[in-house]
Amino acid sequence: MNLREINVERWAIRYARIALGAAFLSAVADRFGLWGKNVVWGDFAHFVQYAAQVNSFMPAFMIPFLAWAATVAEIVLGVMLLAGIRLRWAALGSAVLLALFGTAMAISFGLKSPLDYSVFSASAGALLLALHSPAGSPLRPEGLRSLQ
Numbered sequence: 001m002n003l004r005e006i007n008v009e010r011w012a013i014r015y016a017r018i019a020l021g022a023a024f025l026s027a028v029a030d031r032f033g034l035w036g037k038n039v040v041w042g043d044f045a046h047f048v049q050y051a052a053q054v055n056s057f058m059p060a061f062m063i064p065f066l067a068w069a070a071t072v073a074e075i076v077l078g079v080m081l082l083a084g085i086r087l088r089w090a091a092l093g094s095a096v097l098l099a100l101f102g103t104a105m106a107i108s109f110g111l112k113s114p115l116d117y118s119v120f121s122a123s124a125g126a127l128l129l130a131l132h133s134p135a136g137s138p139l140r141p142e143g144l145r146s147l148q
Contacts, residue, residue: 016129020094020122021081024074031071047071054101056108073097091130098123 001009030039031047041047044067051067058066077097080090102119114120 013129013132016125017081017084017087017091020091020126020129021078023122024078024081024094028071028074028078044071054104054108057104070097070101088130088132091126091132095123095126095130098126 026035027040029035031041031044033039033043035042041050048064048067051070052060052063055063055066073093074097077090077094080086081094098119102114102123105114105117105119
């Protein structure tokens with residue numbers, strides 16, 4: 001891998017981290033009313049109602065817990081991704097969280113809904129970020145050649 005390819009790869013990783021982290025934190029800001037008017041939820045009560053719709057297959061008593069758990073997870077993962085803290089674990093957690101969210105959306109609203117909102121695409125991007133290894137690592141083809 002030449003220097004240009006390494007730089008492009010670094011920028012692609014940085015872009016994925018920022019895009020995922022900002023998306024999580026933007027959603028949290030919306031549910032706490034920080035984006036103002038003309039938003040998706042605008043306050044936590046409306047987000048809990050949405051969480052109930054997305055998780056229509058879950059018992060009603062679980063919905064507040066799921067809403068808060070998703071919120072805490074999105075805050076923690078968003079900050080970790082933006083700051084580059086334990087990036088692989090943050091990216092893997094993001095991939096799992098998004099896959100669970102997409103699956104819940106598909107169960108409750110049909111497969112078109114998570115596809116329209118690119119939930120599975122974001123999950124796949126997070127998984128690729130989690131699986132990324134630095135150049136020369138034994139997990140990459142050029143690293144395997146150096147071990148032989």
